[in-house]
Amino acid sequence: MSLENLLLFAGALLILFVTPGPGIAAMIARTLDAGPWHAAMYGVGILTGDIFWFTLAVTGLAAIADQLGAFWLAAKLVGVAYLSWMAFRAFWSAWTGARPKPVFKAGSKTSWAATYIAGVAMPLSNPKPIAFYLTLVPAFIPLEAITLPTYLLMVAIMALLAVPTAGAYIGGAHKARDWMTRPAVRRGADIVTGCVMTAIALVLLVAR
Template sequence: MSLENLLMFAGALVVLFLTPGPGIAAMIARTLDAGPWHAAMYGLGILTGDIFWFTLAVTGLAAVADQLGAFWLVAKLIGAGYLGYMAFKAFWSAYTGARPKPVFPSGSKRGWAATYVAGVAMPLSNPKPIVFYLTLVPAFVPIEAITAWSYAAMVAIMIVLAIPAAAVYIIGAHKARDWMQTPAVRKGTDIVTGLVMTAIAVILLLR
């Protein structure tokens, strides 16, 4: 696997990790409710779930590598459709101001273990990560080139990028509690999310 492939994979992950979604919203809520360290534990759980989906996607894609042409077409259509749905939800949230049901009830003081488990459950119950990995991995990385070493390198890239991405939101929420809760900021975030998801869907269809 070339360095260019790894860099393209890293670029795709930056978009995945920084684009607001249910996991990031929950981390921000956990920061506001229980502090940054609980939010970091929740983020660690999310990363664990993401690595699980990534591993499942890589092993599954390797099993169908010979038929990847037809599979990739189907995966692109499913991925673009789901990203379009997420974009619609983000734009609708910006228009109506509707907020998703919080992962943690207000005032929840769950312990470290419960917070971590809740973080793991987020990606495991959310189709976004598996759709991303099933569509982004074959788009940027030749499946036949994924070895044990390149898999380890890709997981390392996930960890290295996930930590600062989560820190941006956790530290920002901790330092600007009131500002992060304002309707104008939430509306702007939803609009940016919708635009990014739409752009990724178009890129997937055109590649």
């Protein structure tokens, strides 16, 4: 594979990662709810889901992706359920004026695992990465030219681009976290967060 192809892949990935979408919105909400490290774990889950779709395209399984309807539906329902729960907690916090207690004890293995799984479910149920990896990547990248070393290099490029872009969003949200602890600001932010999470959940639910 040529350097031009790799640069094209990296450029397309950068646009995919930087453009705000459901994953970024949920990651920011996770930062405000549980802190930057949990948001980072959520981001690792998103990257895992992206690698899954990329691998599916590279291995030539894109042709049978339409047969994965049950799997996609299950992933979609997990993502929708998680976003709906986040929306409910945000609205409840705005209504009561008090931050909700965490579902799991902070830092527990259960909490980290739940955050990671929810992150994985996001790209598995989000049409944006699905369309990118299963249609756009094969259209611009000669998949037959991807060898194992090239595949590993492309996965490394994905990780190298995902870390700083996710870090920028998480860092910005974390810096604003203290300001957002003010009661009036927090209540308004909770309402906005709840509305955004509800909208994203509805989009994922009706997406084909």
